[in-house]
Amino acid sequence: QVQLVESGGGLVQAGGSLRLSCVASGRTFSSYAMGWFRQAPGKERTFVTAISGSSGRTYYADSVKGRFTISRDNAKKMVYLQMNSLKPEDTAVYYCAAGVVVGNGDPSEYDYWGQGTQVTVSS
Numbered sequence: 001q002v003q004l005v006e007s008g009g010g011l012v013q014a015g016g017s018l019r020l021s022c023v024a025s026g027r028t029f030s031s032y033a034m035g036w037f038r039q040a041p042g043k044e045r046t047f048v049t050a051i052s053g054s055s056g057r058t059y060y061a062d063s064v065k066g067r068f069t070i071s072r073d074n075a076k077k078m079v080y081l082q083m084n085s086l087k088p089e090d091t092a093v094y095y096c097a098a099g100v101v102v103g104n105g106d107p108s109e110y111d112y113w114g115q116g117t118q119v120t121v122s123s
Helices: none
Strands: 004-007 010-013 019-022 033-039 046-051 058-060 068-073 077-085 090-099 119-121
Touching: 004 058, 010 077, 019 033, 033 068, 033 077, 046 077, 046 119, 058 068, 068 119
Parallel strands: 010 119
Antiparallel strands: 004 019, 019 077, 033 046, 033 090, 046 058, 068 077, 090 119
C-alpha cells in the first residue's frame, strides 16, 4: 500500500516556475514507477511525465518536454516536478501517482494516487 500527498501548487504568472512535491508512504517506494498527471476542468486526466523505479529513466509528454523535469529521491520517498516557462494551458490539478511500471501514459496503469494540487497560470 502506498499513500501519496502532493504539495507546491499555486498561482503563477505565465513564464514563471513552480516546483511540485509528492511524499510517499510505504516500504517499497523505490520499486515503483512514479508519474505526474494533470486534469483541467471538463477534461480527462492526462499524462505529464514519469520516472521509472529502477533505472530512473524519465518520460515526458510532448507538451511539457524541455520545460518540466521530474526527479525522485528514494531515500526521502519523494518525487518532484520542476515546472518552468509555465503557460496558461498548464493550468490544471496535478496528481502524483505510483505504479508497477511506467506504462504508456494511461492513468489506469497506475495503482495509487494523491489528492492533487492546483496549479493556475495567469496570462
